[in-house]
Amino acid sequence: MRLANVFVVIMGSFLFYSAITGAESESASDNISDSASNYSSGSNGSANSRLGKDRKLWWFVIKRTFMQDDSSLSVIRSALIVFAARHGTSKSGVSTIGSRYLGTFFFTVDLDFSVDTRRFWDNYKEYLVSYGEVPYQVRPRKIKQHIQAKPHPGGRMGRRGLLRNETIPEMRSRPNIGSAHRADRRDLSAIRVFEEPFDEMKKLSQPPNVGLEDLKGLYFTRKDGEGEGVTVYVPDSGGLVGYLHTHKILREVRVEDYIWAEPNPDDRITDTYRNNFHGTAVISKIAGLRIGTAPKAGIVVVQCSNFRGEITTAHYFSALLKIYDHIRQYNPGKPVIINISWTFDMIDPTNNAAAEIKEEHLPHRTSTNNIIQLYSYHLMGEFSKLKNVKIVGAAGNRSPGIELGFPQRHAQAFPYTMILVGGTGLDDRNRFQRSGNMRIWAPGTHIHVAGFDESGEETFEIVSGSSFVAAPTVTGIMASMISHGIQMENVVDLLYRLAHKRVPNGPPLVWNGINKWDWPSYKAQQERLEEYELP
Numbered sequence: 001m002r003l004a005n006v007f008v009v010i011m012g013s014f015l016f017y018s019a020i021t022g023a024e025s026e027s028a029s030d031n032i033s034d035s036a037s038n039y040s041s042g043s044n045g046s047a048n049s050r051l052g053k054d055r056k057l058w059w060f061v062i063k064r065t066f067m068q069d070d071s072s073l074s075v076i077r078s079a080l081i082v083f084a085a086r087h088g089t090s091k092s093g094v095s096t097i098g099s100r101y102l103g104t105f106f107f108t109v110d111l112d113f114s115v116d117t118r119r120f121w122d123n124y125k126e127y128l129v130s131y132g133e134v135p136y137q138v139r140p141r142k143i144k145q146h147i148q149a150k151p152h153p154g155g156r157m158g159r160r161g162l163l164r165n166e167t168i169p170e171m172r173s174r175p176n177i178g179s180a181h182r183a184d185r186r187d188l189s190a191i192r193v194f195e196e197p198f199d200e201m202k203k204l205s206q207p208p209n210v211g212l213e214d215l216k217g218l219y220f221t222r223k224d225g226e227g228e229g230v231t232v233y234v235p236d237s238g239g240l241v242g243y244l245h246t247h248k249i250l251r252e253v254r255v256e257d258y259i260w261a262e263p264n265p266d267d268r269i270t271d272t273y274r275n276n277f278h279g280t281a282v283i284s285k286i287a288g289l290r291i292g293t294a295p296k297a298g299i300v301v302v303q304c305s306n307f308r309g310e311i312t313t314a315h316y317f318s319a320l321l322k323i324y325d326h327i328r329q330y331n332p333g334k335p336v337i338i339n340i341s342w343t344f345d346m347i348d349p350t351n352n353a354a355a356e357i358k359e360e361h362l363p364h365r366t367s368t369n370n371i372i373q374l375y376s377y378h379l380m381g382e383f384s385k386l387k388n389v390k391i392v393g394a395a396g397n398r399s400p401g402i403e404l405g406f407p408q409r410h411a412q413a414f415p416y417t418m419i420l421v422g423g424t425g426l427d428d429r430n431r432f433q434r435s436g437n438m439r440i441w442a443p444g445t446h447i448h449v450a451g452f453d454e455s456g457e458e459t460f461e462i463v464s465g466s467s468f469v470a471a472p473t474v475t476g477i478m479a480s481m482i483s484h485g486i487q488m489e490n491v492v493d494l495l496y497r498l499a500h501k502r503v504p505n506g507p508p509l510v511w512n513g514i515n516k517w518d519w520p521s522y523k524a525q526q527e528r529l530e531e532y533e534l535p
Helices: 001-022 072-086 118-124 197-205 280-288 313-330 368-384 470-483 490-499 522-528
Strands: 055-062 096-100 102-112 127-131 191-193 216-221 231-236 255-258 298-303 336-340 389-394 418-424 438-442 447-451 459-462
Touching: 001 368, 055 072, 055 118, 072 096, 072 102, 072 118, 102 313, 118 127, 127 368, 127 522, 191 389, 197 216, 197 438, 197 447, 197 470, 216 470, 231 280, 231 470, 255 313, 280 298, 280 447, 280 470, 298 313, 313 336, 336 470, 368 389, 389 490, 470 490, 490 522
Parallel strands: 231 298, 231 336, 255 298, 336 389, 389 418, 418 438
Antiparallel strands: 055 102, 055 127, 096 102, 191 216, 447 459
């Protein structure tokens, strides 16, 4: 089995080199079946969008030998600007997607749908490994399945105030949980205790061989394990965080930076109803009051949606490349976690959510799906060289038998850099996609996240889907373990060792490691437990 895994990694590396150096023929892996299981917010071709209607976003992918060749890149970019101008697109419609450290991966250009780009390929294919229309989603998808769906009126934020949902119980510090086993040998003030009405939170501190009812409605965390000192990158649809936005669940999120992905980047700190406020909800599960598992972690938001609210595979690549540069420049030695709650859109005629894109099969041109596979493998490999980085990827919310998308499918090649997270149902059994190398799950059904009600006021949304809740839940717990003192090289193994089944034949759910004997006694809690400010 180990030899087989080594062969997969070596073969993947060979295919990547062959493709991006312009090999004479495409690799055999062109025939792989890519399910395009993108469960994230993406472009949707609504009335407000022209993508796929009267225009197309094209990419021209650079061979590896020219990725850091400034003179060759200048030739291609200059020619592309001239080509775009001839067809009514200004210089600003041409974007360079790359990294100051890794080089340029590709150029994109926004063109009228009738423009034929074959001539540009023919003239400059000595520098290029591929070209084509960038994959995206043609219609909105249920990235979160509401128990009670609530439309957001016109995308407006509405007046800020108290949470309007009066039916949600408040969380309180609760002193009476009985005697504490071995209490005299522990610092009782190190554990926070919350009266927590949400089962998904209680399960995270449920030790092995302890029933959920034995927690008596409580949720336990460590005061020195709330994510402080850890930076979490959230490449997603955006995030309604910071001083401009005052959602009570997110009011104390520690935003370290806000970055915009290309092409056609927005210049606002925003998230939209069109994208189901996906990024905002993900952030709330990582660092939100009451529902986040690492409320003191630093958050860097990377907004993938452009100024029209569109997200394509090009935007996701841009986001990851910007994260790579940001880590190298600003956080070279700091513990870093990247939460990936999406997969790259692919060309897939069997998936009615994917845009219908026809590509030409030409000599020396690598197919679009192969480019996505190979370049994402290359990028994950570069992240794996940064020993201060871990990546948490959502396995997906399609049925268990469907193959994983990218970059999640590369987790087997980089097991100590990327971990995959599955989602469970209310019965603590697997409900979503899985693969042979998945070893950890988190609650993924009927989960509370920061959201908005029908009047535009902030409240809780009840959602389902591993991309939405399970992955950021594990991201936060990983951050909490690191802030508690667990070393980066040990945190993945510890997460796997602590995860345990909540029901027979169920998958192992994440656990924060607080044992029953760590629970403070009544007297110690009365004297030492600090009050928690309710959202």
